[in-house]
Amino acid sequence: MKVQLLGYTRLNPALAGRDDLGDVRELLDTPVGTEQERLAEFAARVCYRSTNKMGHNPHFIQARVREGHEDVIEHVTFVVSVSDVANTLEADGPVRWRMANRHLDATQWQDGWVVSGNARVWLDLFRRGLALDVLPLLQPIAPAFYAELADQGEKT
Secondary structure (H helix, E strand, O other): OEEEEEEEOOOOHHHOOOOOOOOHHHHHHOOOOOHHHHHHHHHHHHHHOOHHHOOOOOOHHHHHHHOOOHHHHHHOEEEEEEEOOOOOOOOOOHHHHHHHOOOOEEEEEOOEEEEEEEHHHHHHHHHOOOOOOOHHHHOOOOOOOOHHHHHHHHHO
């Protein structure tokens, strides 16, 4: 199977120079974590009404995921292309992934697939032992989301 990262959620660069952002400024000014991890932390901090604590705990996202509060990582989406894969339920590929998690989008395109899902959907697939060829593409972008799978990402 051949996989390629096509895109993922990024912060809007137009926000950088603005002063009228309120607590969103915490999201932009926090130096801890990747953009995607900061976005997830900000979502959780808004929920907990603690945006002033952004970046104070480098393991904040891992703790939320471990506790089952995985909805905060749904704010980040990853899109990959997949080729050289069988189009059957028996093969580890987009058809099987889509059957395993209904929130994944898998669309046939040219000689392969375009597959899109939020970080929580991908985490669910990785935990099931599916889509592990995708893990090394996503882990560097948001290592805190997939910290529990660090060993698996290195093996694939």
